[in-house]
Amino acid sequence: MQYRKMGRTGLMVSELCLGTMQFGWTADETVSWSIMDAFVEAGGNFIDTADIYTNWAGDASYGGKSEEIIGRWVNDRKCRADVVLATKVRGSMWKGPNGEGLSRAHIMRACDDSLRRLNTDYIDLYQCHWADLNTPIEETLTALNDLVSAGKVLYLGASNYPAWRLMEALWTSDRYGLARFECYQPEYSLMERAGFEIEAMPLCKHHQLGVIPYSPLAGGFLTGKYQRAGEKPSSVRAEGILGKYGNDSGYGVIEILSSLAQDAGKTVAQTALAWMLSNPVITAPIVGANTVEQLKDVLPATGYRLGADEMKCLNEATRYVRNWRPIWD
Numbered sequence: 001m002q003y004r005k006m007g008r009t010g011l012m013v014s015e016l017c018l019g020t021m022q023f024g025w026t027a028d029e030t031v032s033w034s035i036m037d038a039f040v041e042a043g044g045n046f047i048d049t050a051d052i053y054t055n056w057a058g059d060a061s062y063g064g065k066s067e068e069i070i071g072r073w074v075n076d077r078k079c080r081a082d083v084v085l086a087t088k089v090r091g092s093m094w095k096g097p098n099g100e101g102l103s104r105a106h107i108m109r110a111c112d113d114s115l116r117r118l119n120t121d122y123i124d125l126y127q128c129h130w131a132d133l134n135t136p137i138e139e140t141l142t143a144l145n146d147l148v149s150a151g152k153v154l155y156l157g158a159s160n161y162p163a164w165r166l167m168e169a170l171w172t173s174d175r176y177g178l179a180r181f182e183c184y185q186p187e188y189s190l191m192e193r194a195g196f197e198i199e200a201m202p203l204c205k206h207h208q209l210g211v212i213p214y215s216p217l218a219g220g221f222l223t224g225k226y227q228r229a230g231e232k233p234s235s236v237r238a239e240g241i242l243g244k245y246g247n248d249s250g251y252g253v254i255e256i257l258s259s260l261a262q263d264a265g266k267t268v269a270q271t272a273l274a275w276m277l278s279n280p281v282i283t284a285p286i287v288g289a290n291t292v293e294q295l296k297d298v299l300p301a302t303g304y305r306l307g308a309d310e311m312k313c314l315n316e317a318t319r320y321v322r323n324w325r326p327i328w329d
């Protein structure tokens, strides 16, 4: 495993981050523990979750389940000091008007709840899951700064923020001397480039934010198991993934990845991750796995980088606006 600094901070994280949205949903607790064991055994130290995982998956499911699984595992393996735990706040966690959002009232209670579920007295990276435009940014950042001062949180991050709101947050931290967002978590993959690349990527580069993209394999599409003439893979996400990417241009990307992967003796998934890891703006893609086998299939992406010709070939195949090029590049 290789390690990278998270943005301008001194925090070293593995260049693959383990996503845990699947825990307690499509991976039961025993499998989730095996996945975390395999990840740490391979040198991984960076684990991402959220308080709302997984509150959308039927009756047996509830927000906080993934954090609880991680908390029990960390306690059993006595490995708290060896892992960088990232979680998120913003979504609906309890009934009532303050059960969600980024108000001081919600953040303070939600953070204590996450600490309890994770079996820890500090969170390494506490992220706002998505923006809350009904709460003044000063209120959110002051509350988060107080958590940092209290030692409950070490670093702050933002996910899914539009670039203008992220920039507003950086200005606000600067103006009032508050802890700032040091890391950004966007959706980003070969299939979803524009949403991050056009505005937020140059912002992150210029202001030295760490970048930890989610869904780097486009939910499984970029593993190569979705084939032009193949059967629908057995995945709860297959329907949605096929609806978005199961078209001529999507399969064209898979075919290019397959050919590059074959030349390099790698897999399609590893090559899709190598495209991302070859971009110096990126800190660590967050990979999700339902089985240890899936995780082991993607781990060899660490240290794998693409050359200029391979990058060009993939960038051309996934170009989103013809001849578009940022004028500041």
Ligand SMILES: NC(=O)c1ccc[n+]([C@@H]2O[C@H](COP(=O)([O-])OP(=O)(O)OC[C@H]3O[C@@H](n4cnc5c(N)ncnc54)[C@H](OP(=O)(O)O)[C@@H]3O)[C@@H](O)[C@H]2O)c1
Pocket (backbone or CB within 6 Å): 018, 019, 020, 021, 022, 048, 049, 129, 159, 160, 185, 213, 214, 215, 216, 217, 218, 219, 220, 221, 223, 225, 233, 234, 235, 236, 237, 269, 286, 287, 288, 289, 290, 293, 294, 295, 297, 298
């Ligand atoms: N901030 C946010 O709003 C946000 C949103 C979404 C996710 N996230 C974070 O990002 C993490 C990753 O997201 P994601 O699950 O969408 O990422 P992803 O890496 O794009 O997709 C992971 C899925 O691909 C399939 N897969 C992975 N490796 C495979 C392999 N080797 N062979 C075949 N199939 C494979 C599995 O799904 P199947 O087995 O079902 O095919 C797996 O669950 C989450 O766990 C979560 O921590 C954050």
